Structure formats: structure tokens, C-alpha cells
Amino acid sequence: MNVSIGVRSSVLSALILVVFLLAWHIATRGTTAGGPPMDPEYAKLMGITATTGKSAMPGPLDVGAKLFEHLRKPFYDNGPNDKGIGIQLGWSIARVAAGYGLAVLLAIPLGFLIGMSPTISRALDPFIQILKPVSPLAWMPLALYTIKDSGASAIFVIFICSVWPMLVNTAFGVASVRKEWLNVARTLEVGPWRRAFTVILPAAAPTILTGMRISIGIAWLVIVAAEMLVGGTGIGYFVWNEWNNLSITNVITAILVIGLVGMVLDQLLARAARAVTFPE
Amino acid sequence: MNERFISFEGIARRYPAPDGGTSTIFENLWLGVPKGEFVCVIGHSGCGKTTLLNILAGLDAPSEGVVLVDGREIGGPSLDRAVIFQGHALLPWRTVLGNVAYAVSSRHPRMSKAEVEEHARRFIALVGLQGSEHKRPAELSGGMKQRVGIARALSIEPKILLMDEPFSALDALTRGSLQDEVRRICRETGQTVFMITHDVDEAIYLADRVVLMTNGPGAMVAETVVNPLPVDRERTDLHKHPAYYPLRNHLIDFLVTRSRTWRDAIPADHDPRRPPVVRPSIPAPAAAAAASETAVQSEMLRNIA
Ligand SMILES: Nc1ncnc2c1ncn2[C@@H]1O[C@H](COP(=O)(O)OP(=O)(O)OP(=O)(O)O)[C@@H](O)[C@H]1O
Ligand SMILES: [Mg+2]
Numbered sequence: 001m002n003v004s005i006g007v008r009s010s011v012l013s014a015l016i017l018v019v020f021l022l023a024w025h026i027a028t029r030g031t032t033a034g035g036p037p038m039d040p041e042y043a044k045l046m047g048i049t050a051t052t053g054k055s056a057m058p059g060p061l062d063v064g065a066k067l068f069e070h071l072r073k074p075f076y077d078n079g080p081n082d083k084g085i086g087i088q089l090g091w092s093i094a095r096v097a098a099g100y101g102l103a104v105l106l107a108i109p110l111g112f113l114i115g116m117s118p119t120i121s122r123a124l125d126p127f128i129q130i131l132k133p134v135s136p137l138a139w140m141p142l143a144l145y146t147i148k149d150s151g152a153s154a155i156f157v158i159f160i161c162s163v164w165p166m167l168v169n170t171a172f173g174v175a176s177v178r179k180e181w182l183n184v185a186r187t188l189e190v191g192p193w194r195r196a197f198t199v200i201l202p203a204a205a206p207t208i209l210t211g212m213r214i215s216i217g218i219a220w221l222v223i224v225a226a227e228m229l230v231g232g233t234g235i236g237y238f239v240w241n242e243w244n245n246l247s248i249t250n251v252i253t254a255i256l257v258i259g260l261v262g263m264v265l266d267q268l269l270a271r272a273a274r275a276v277t278f279p280e
Numbered sequence: 281m282n283e284r285f286i287s288f289e290g291i292a293r294r295y296p297a298p299d300g301g302t303s304t305i306f307e308n309l310w311l312g313v314p315k316g317e318f319v320c321v322i323g324h325s326g327c328g329k330t331t332l333l334n335i336l337a338g339l340d341a342p343s344e345g346v347v348l349v350d351g352r353e354i355g356g357p358s359l360d361r362a363v364i365f366q367g368h369a370l371l372p373w374r375t376v377l378g379n380v381a382y383a384v385s386s387r388h389p390r391m392s393k394a395e396v397e398e399h400a401r402r403f404i405a406l407v408g409l410q411g412s413e414h415k416r417p418a419e420l421s422g423g424m425k426q427r428v429g430i431a432r433a434l435s436i437e438p439k440i441l442l443m444d445e446p447f448s449a450l451d452a453l454t455r456g457s458l459q460d461e462v463r464r465i466c467r468e469t470g471q472t473v474f475m476i477t478h479d480v481d482e483a484i485y486l487a488d489r490v491v492l493m494t495n496g497p498g499a500m501v502a503e504t505v506v507n508p509l510p511v512d513r514e515r516t517d518l519h520k521h522p523a524y525y526p527l528r529n530h531l532i533d534f535l536v537t538r539s540r541t542w543r544d545a546i547p548a549d550h551d552p553r554r555p556p557v558v559r560p561s562i563p564a565p566a567a568a569a570a571a572s573e574t575a576v577q578s579e580m581l582r583n584i585a
């Protein structure tokens with residue numbers, strides 16, 4: 001029992017992974033004999049792989065090989081429907097960065113205002129309450145109609161979905177700054193701007209960053225769906241396109257890559273949150 | 281002017297009551313504090329001491345009346361009046377040095393960073409915290425945090441130091457050594473101090489004058505008591521002074537009974553504008569013998585406990 005919990009959990013993780021990969025491998029090895037006969041219409045739809053003995057579902061080795069291939073050549077560009085996964089990811093990340101960046105620029109100052117002024121808070125509350133639960137994709141037609149540019153529409157959708165958690169958290173963080181810290185600033189005759197940056201911002205920073213972390217997670221969820229809708233470029237479009245090509249291997253590879261990027265984004269913000277958190 | 285360096289002039293503080301009316305914490309309160317004096321306010325919990333201090337600090341505004349400092353009406357918080365808060369109120373994301381430097385740079389906006397730091401370090405050393413400059417409040421003990429609060433307040437070199445039960449959350453030993461330091465520093469600089477306390481012995485040791493507040497609501501200043509002990513008193517042998525027990529008994533008697541009953545029998549000649557000044561008398565030699573006997577007894581009791 002003197003093995004540390006870290007070692008034990010790593011061993012367990014590795015075990016789960018191996019069991020999963022083995023099960024996957026066995027399940028897709030391709031002996032359809034004995035299975036129910038496939039509807040010929042559906043078989044036609046699924047293409048040749050379905051009618052040969054091998055399962056249409058790729059196994060872990062296929063996906064591994066595909067992943068390796070993508071990683072070796074992530075940035076090739078053979079026309080609109082055949083770009084490297086790196087380029088597609090780059091587009092998605094750039095859109096998320098743009099939409100999320102705009103959301104930060106709006107949500108944090110506005111959240112400050114809401115948090116500091118009960119009047120503004122009350123006045124804006126009904127709008128926030130109504131708009132916040134709207135699925136960001138519901139904005140897509142409106143965005144396409146008014147902006148008339150699919151790329152910019154995707155950015156707008158990212159903006160609108162990232163704005164709420166940041167706005168609400170910033171307002172809450174600012175409104176709940178401890179009275180005694182504000183009183184310290186008052187007795188030291190600290191001006192409003194200096195007070196905002198030296199007392200309110202550091203005090204509310206952990207709450208604000210929690211909101212930013214929630215937002216980046218949502219933005220990364222939404223970008224895939226948004227790009228499936230608007231098409232053209234991006235990892236969401238890649239997934240959709242590979243589905244149309246019936247390349248399940250590519251779809252699974254993309255799922256893995258999307259998960260990895262999402263994790264990295266989350267960890268970046270988690271680290272930033274840790275940097276501004278203060279023990280009391 | 282110096283006799284009323286701080287002057288509460290007929291102030292009242294009312295809050296809207298739940299039943300729609302108003303509840304009055306105190307009203308028509310008059311009090312003067314001379315320059316350079318150390319004043320302690322004692323009174324029961326909830327009588328309005330913090331409210332009084334916050335009004336003087338400018339953090340709260342009186343519903344009626346004005347407060348003058350140095351002849352001028354106060355209109356809000358000021359760097360001339362430093363506050364040592366009950367809950368230390370350090371900014372937890374700043375180090376000890378950062379907390380004190382924040383106050384220094386507020387006082388002297390044009391000072392260079394190096395000068396600010398130098399100035400802050402001087403006051404950190406004054407409260408005996410050299411070596412802990414780069415620690416954060418979470419890494420400090422309660423007593424050390426309160427020292428930082430004291431250093432921060434002193435570092436802006438205020439005209440008046442306001443303290444709201446600064447030592448009440450500390451253990452007896454730490455409290456004693458901090459009292460010694462505050463007294464030393466305030467005597468050296470002739471600081472005017474307005475302090476709230478629950479602790480009668482703390483008031484006897486520190487205060488030149490003790491203000492007695494009756495119970496709320498509608499609290500009043502019953503009287504101010506001049507401390508008859510010599511200014512060079514030591515904390516450890518307070519009880520050896522013949523005037524110690526008369527003073528202590530007077531204060532305890534007030535807290536135990538008179539703070540409650542005083543209002544029912546307000547002396548006919550009581551003028552709220554000029555609360556009576558009391559000077560507990562040093563007992564005659566016969567009484568002194570009795571007093572010192574009690575002193576010995578309570579000393580013995582203390583040793584047993
Ligand atoms: N915001 C408020 N609204 C209504 N009543 C208040 C408010 N703040 C304080 N009071 C009342 O004012 C009275 C005086 O409060 P204050 O904090 O000044 O007491 P205190 O003498 O400092 O007590 P303690 O010794 O416990 O610190 C209390 O009865 C309290 O209930
Ligand atoms: Mg109080």
C-alpha cells in the first residue's frame with residue numbers, strides 16, 4: 001500500500017486503455033458471418049467495404065495509421081476538399097480565438113459595469129436571462145443573413161456563446177469583492193481607475209477566469225457544429241466532409257484531435273486561473 | 281482648537297427599521313478629542329462603536345450633525361485618518377511589502393518605486409516584521425497580519441489613527457506585545473488615536489481618556505474618564521498603581537450595571553454637548569492599604585488561574 005496514488009491511477013488508466021483498444025480491435029476484426037444479413041439498399045449506400053467480409057468500422061490499428069499519416073503531413077493543401085488536418089485545425093482555432101477574443105473585450109468591461117452598478121445590473125438582467133439560454137446555433141441564420149459571410153458568421157456564433165459565462169462571472173466576481181478591501185482603497189483615497197485595477201480586478205480575477213474557462217470549453221464545442229453548418233474550412237467541416245467520403249477512420253481521428261485540442265485549451269486557462277488565485 | 285482636534289457635533293445615525301420606521305443607533309452625540317491624545321471608546325456590543333468610528337473614518341455618513349477634524353468638516357475618507365480594521369483587511373494577493381507599499385504609494389503618488397519600497401520597509405521594521413516582507417498574508421499568523429495592518433496605517437503618517445478592536449482576535453500574549461508596540465510608537469510620535477475596545481485592561485493601559493457609551497439603541501456618551509495613571513506606566517505593573525483599582529472598578533461598574541441603567545436615571549445636569557469628565561480619585565492611605573490588599577488577592581488568583 002505504499003505505492004503512490006499517482007502511480008496506481010496511471011496503471012489503471014493504461015489498463016483501461018489497453019482493454020478498450022483490445023475490445024475495439026476484436027469487435028472490428030471483420031467476421032460478419034453469422035450476423036444478420038444486411039439490407040442490400042443500405043449496403044449499397046455504405047459502399048464496397050460493407051459488402052466485403054471486413055467490417056466498415058475501422059479498428060484501432062487503422063486509426064493509428066491514419067493519425068500517424070496526418071501527423072506526418074498536417075499542412076498539405078490539395079484543393080478545397082482535401083487539406084491537411086493541421087490546416088483545418090488552424091482555421092478552427094483562429095475562429096475560436098477571434099470570437100472568443102471579441103467576447104473577452106466586451107464581456108469583461110461590461111461585467112465590471114454590471115458588477116459595480118446595481119442599477120445597470122437590474123436593467124440588463126432581463127436581456128441576459130432571455131438571451132443566455134439560446135443555443136448559439138440558433139443565431140446562425142440571423143448571422144448568415146446579416147453578415148453574409150460564412151466565416152464571419154461562425155466567428156459571431158463563437159462570440160455569442162462565449163460571452164455569457166464571462167459576463168455573468170465577471171459581474172458576480174466584481175459584485176462580491178469584499179467590502180473591507182474596498183474600504184481599504186477608500187481610506188487610502190484611491191481613485192476609481194486605480195481601484196478597479198488594483199483591488200477589484202485582482203479580487204475578482206479567479207471568478208473571471210472560471211468564466212473564461214467555461215467559455216473556451218463551450219466555444220470549442222460550438223465551433224465544430226458551426227463549421228459543419230457553414231462549410232468551407234475548419235475541423236468541423238473536415239468531419240462532415242469525411243463523413244460524406246465515408247472515411248470513418250478520418251472521422252475518428254478528427255474526434256481524437258478535437259478532444260486533444262480542447263484539453264489543451266482548457267488546461268491553458270486552468271493554469272492562468274491558478275496563477276491569479278490567492279490563498280486567504 | 282487643539283482641545284477639540286476631533287469634534288463630533290450633534291451627530292445621529294439612523295437606519296430604516298424593518299417595520300417601516302427608523303431605528304436610531306445614537307443621536308445628539310457630542311464628543312471632543314484633543315490633539316495627541318489616545319482615546320478609547322468602550323461600550324457593549326451593538327451600541328454603535330463601529331458606527332461611530334466609521335463615521336469618523338468617513339466610510340459612513342451621519343444622518344444628522346457633522347464631524348470636524350482640525351476645524352474642518354469631514355466629507356469622506358481621507359489619508360489623514362488611517363484605519364486599522366478589526367479583520368486586518370490585508371489584500372491577500374499582495375505580499376507584506378506590497379500591502380504596505382500600496383498605502384505608501386497612495387500617500388505619495390509621485391514617489392519612485394524604490395523610494396516607496398524604502399519607506400514601506402521602514403514601517404515594516406517598526407512593527408518588527410523585517411524578514412517577512414515577501415510573505416503573503418495567508419502565510420502569516422494572526423498577530424503578524426495585524427502588525428502589517430498597523431504598519432500600513434502608520435506608513436501614511438496620518439493625523440489620526442483609528443482602530444476598531446484591533447487586538448480582539450489575538451491571544452493574550454500576542455495582544456500584550458502588540459499593545460506595547462502601539463503604545464511606544466504612538467507616544468514617540470504624539471499620535472492622536474481613536475480606538476474601540478471591549479477590554480477594560482487594554483483601555484487602562486493604552487488610553488489617556490476613556491469614553492463610556494451606554495447600551496443601544498439610542499446610545500449616549502455617559503461620561504469620559506481621565507486616566508489617572510502616570511504616562512510612563514508599564515503593562516506588567518499597572519495594578520501596582522494606587523489609582524488602578526478605582527479606575528478599573530469604575531469602568532467595570534459602568535459596563536456591568538450603569539451602561540444599562542444610566543438612561544433610566546439621567547443626571548438632571550447632564551448636558552449631551554458636554555459629557556461630564558470623571559477622574560477616579562486616588563484613594564486615601566487607609567483605602568490604599570485595602571486596595572493593595574485586593575491587588576495582592578487578585579494577583580494570587582491570577583497566578584492560580
Ligand atoms: N446596515 C445596517 N442596517 C441596520 N442596522 C445596522 C446596520 N449596521 C449596523 N446596524 C446596527 O447598528 C448598531 C450598532 O452597530 P455597530 O456595529 O456600530 O456596533 P458595535 O458597538 O461596534 O458592536 P460590536 O462591539 O459588537 O462591534 C447595531 O445594533 C446594529 O444592529
Ligand atoms: Mg464593532
